[in-house]
Amino acid sequence: MKIAIFGQQFHHSTQESLEILFECLDDYKAEIYLEPEFANFIGKKFNQLSKKFACESFENIDSSFDLLVSIGGDGTILRAITHVKTSGVPIVGINTGRLGFLATIQTSVIKSAFEDIFNKNYKISERSLVSVTTNPVHEAMVNINFALNEVAVSRKNTTSMISVDTHLNDEYLTSYWADGLIIATPTGSTGYSLSCGGPVITPQAGNFVITPIAPHNLNARPLVIPDSTSIQLKVNGREDDFLLSLDSRLFTLTNDTVVTVKRANFKINMVELNSESFLNTLRKKLLWGEDRRN
Helix, strand or coil: CEEEEEECCCCHHHHHHHHHHHHHHHHCCCEEEECHHHHHHHHHHCHHHHHHCCCEECCCCCCCCCEEEEEECHHHHHHHHHHHHHHCCCEEEEECCCCCCCCCECHHHHHHHHHHHHCCCEEEEEEEEEEEEEECCCHHHHHHCEECCEEEEECCCCCCCEEEEEEECCEEEEEEEECEEEEECCHHHHCHHHHCCCCCCCCCCCEEEEEEECCCCCCCCCEEEECCCCEEEEEECCCCEEEEEECCEEEEEECCCEEEEEEEEEEEEEEEECCCCHHHHHHHHCCCCCCCCC
């Protein structure tokens, strides 16, 4: 099995997870490929790991890979998808971060989890993405114009609100007076959108949710729409620029830019162990039912 590993800089507390992972992959005679920057970090900080296990580096992820392992938190997975792109290679996340809606495998169960994975004892959860185009074209976004969690527009260099003129399939919806606006996928509904009062949407639902960030009008509420909808956004404000974020990637755009958000034409495949489910993750991560009266 050909496996790519992606991660970011980490503290010594993550080293245990990485050692267990390498040992598991070595036991199953897997071919290990590390993202170059991550390989360089491990080589400098944890040289004994790179010496103990034979690893190569990858430049691109293609269909020849069987799996990409993300080691970190949900943010690490969001960065990992920029390597996977349209290849369809499944992603599994080892959680060394905090909440972990996407990265669900804890250090204590790495061995049993990868035993299931190598025995094909898992299912694939397909996750839809959003894609963004801008007029005029923003060159820096051309090759990474997609997001797994959300697209958000927000104010920049000002404490004043912005106005976001919003059209759905070319029909005017409203102008949101707010700090910004979030367009979230079902996967992203448990992230930024949730913290701004948006609903939780199950991964299989064919929807997006539009969630205003600190709206001035208290009757501005999150809106769930079909993910077949084309969304056009136009920002107005006291400053000449605004921020556009695709997951954790930030871009500065001018106020004359029209942003169009649609469902991406590909999906990301997340590995879900048979012992896991989205509803079970919700209960654990959001502490549903954790009441002394129960």
